[in-house]
Amino acid sequence: MLKKIASYFRKDPLPILPGEPHTIPSGDHPISPRQITSGAKKVVEQLVSDGYEAYLVGGCVRDLLLGMQPNDFDVATDATPEEVNRLFRRARIIGRRFQIVHVRMGKEVIEVTTFRASHTAEHKGRDQSRRSSKGLLLRDNIFGSVTEDACRRDFTMNALYYHPQDNSVFDYADGLSDIQQRLIRVIGNAEERYREDPVRMLRAVRFAAKLGFRIEENSARAIGKLGHLLADIPPARLFDEVLKLLMHGHALATFRLLREFGLFKLLFPATEEALSKDPGYYLEFLEQAMTNTDKRIRADKRVTPAFLLGAILWPAVLERRKAFESGNSSPVYALQQAAGEVVHRACQRISIPRRFSMPMREIWELQLRLPRRAGTQASRLMENNRFRAGYDFLLLREDAGEIEPGLGEWWTRFQEANEHTQEEMTSNLDQPKSRRRRRRPRKRSSAPQGDHD
Incomplete structure (x- = not known):
């Protein structure tokens, strides 16, 4: 399957312009629209019919390319959270640091995110990002284009966008090549991206354990250097990450990798x-x-x-x-x-x-x-x-x-x-004898003395 994906990726002989994706049209990749849930299709179709861009994005596309069934489907769009919320009857905005919209379609919940832009970009009328003194992102609600959003994804294998209406895959970060090599590679400067959000180090380990991939050399080296930054993450968020790490069927591999990287x-x-x-x-x-x-x-x-x-x-x-x-x-x-x-x-x-x-x-x-x-x-x-x-x-x-x-x-x-x-x-069982404690003689003191019960 991976070799077949690599051959699809290499079919395009034309140079790709900076910021432009490698486009893999229908028939040149193994994904079928039949593999997409009806809820995910409906969300994308509704957004597109109202004039917005919308794609399935990230892990669901990666898993489909690997022949795996995704646990859920995420949608990325240029519609703002407020616009998405108005568009769907059963929708609600969640999060402050990173606003997303949960759209319920029957029993299915589709997570819809707005394209994120670079932190250095200026967007009038949009929420600006805020960072701690150590570079940790405290708020991240700057919205932009799909190209900017791809650059803001954590790993190359997750910067993949799929359009169910024409069955095309768009690869913005050479993610297909890394999938073929079974590599997890941070997009951009690994140290800078980990400083923005240290939880990305845990995500790298989780994906490595789940997929059996290796963490690319620079991305791995930065984990050993910056792992201590996890101490800056709120304990409640770390608890949620621990459940993701250990409760998804790959706890042993995850445990070994966490120890290997000192996490x-x-x-x-x-x-x-x-x-x-x-x-x-x-x-x-x-x-x-x-x-x-x-x-x-x-x-x-x-x-x-x-x-x-x-x-x-x-x-x-x-x-x-x-x-x-x-x-x-x-x-x-x-x-x-x-x-x-x-x-x-x-x-x-x-x-x-x-x-x-x-x-x-x-x-x-x-x-x-x-x-x-x-x-x-x-x-x-x-x-x-x-x-x-x-x-x-x-x-x-x-x-x-x-x-x-x-x-x-x-x-x-x-x-x-x-x-x-x-x-x-x-x-016929002998009752285990409880260990009797020898009482010590009381000492005369103004304060009462006694043993713990």
Whole structure:
């Protein structure tokens, strides 16, 4: 397929003028209008019929050229967000830093963006861009032409525009050539583009993992130099990027690339510290967690971010728990204190919502409760809303060698057994003894003394 695309690209023998695209007409590329959703077609047709330019753009065009089915379709147009919003009944403008319009067509949501212009250009009556002192774009709503918009795209492979009405592809940045070479290349000066938006470094890694491409040399070198700029990105935005990185079926490849480029330690510093202390088990555990997540996603099984984030932070929790266990603290107290500190630190870098952080901590705490199965405890544990996730987490720990095998198999059999067999399985179990803490004699003091419960 890629060689065929390259041959299409080389068919045009005429020199291309600066700013003009390579045009690949219908029949000279593998995309068919039948592959485009009806919602995306309708949005483009409506914009064009009202006198605007409109194209499918970016990742959807790239994926179609690669023979992949896009997850969604994006449209680029010279209509402003306000004009798009007026044109479609079920549309709304979102974002301040980068305004886009979501147009709903049935169950499908089409993201419509207005052509962006260079930051140095002056456009009367248009919003101007604003930057931080470090060059980070704080606002980016300068509108321009399709040629300017192509130059503002992040990677060459994403500066591809497709017109479904005449089935033509327009390549403004030699993106077809880079696709053929399986390269991810930043458009323009890589350092300058990363300074504008450091998240582009994460996007480069995500695409490399998803597509199996290499990051072009200059684009890769700049990541190693400027990765620290991710600290300037709001934690809430970084959390969204982490989900895109790890919850799309390529978590293992992404994890390895993030560590290769030194970006993982910027997202999860406590986990990276734990890896440096015990790279054997912790690395095995994390890679097994990523592998299992990828398998579930590719099998269309449900995956919760709480489970994967819990796995990523677990090495940090184990390391921090050691500090509390060295005293007279109970295992439960040590785990709770370690979990609280680790989650707090993680949220300073990536803002994990409570709807994920609370289940994550419950999964961790279940690891102390699952060994307690005597009497009716096993049956009561199975009624816990987080039991299944806690059980899967236990199996993950066994597979990675953190704990001796056997407990996971017992729970597997217990879930499959009838009530009579379950009673037999629990009747002969020895209840794990809790570690009793020796009370220290009270010291006379004006302040009350006592142990933590």
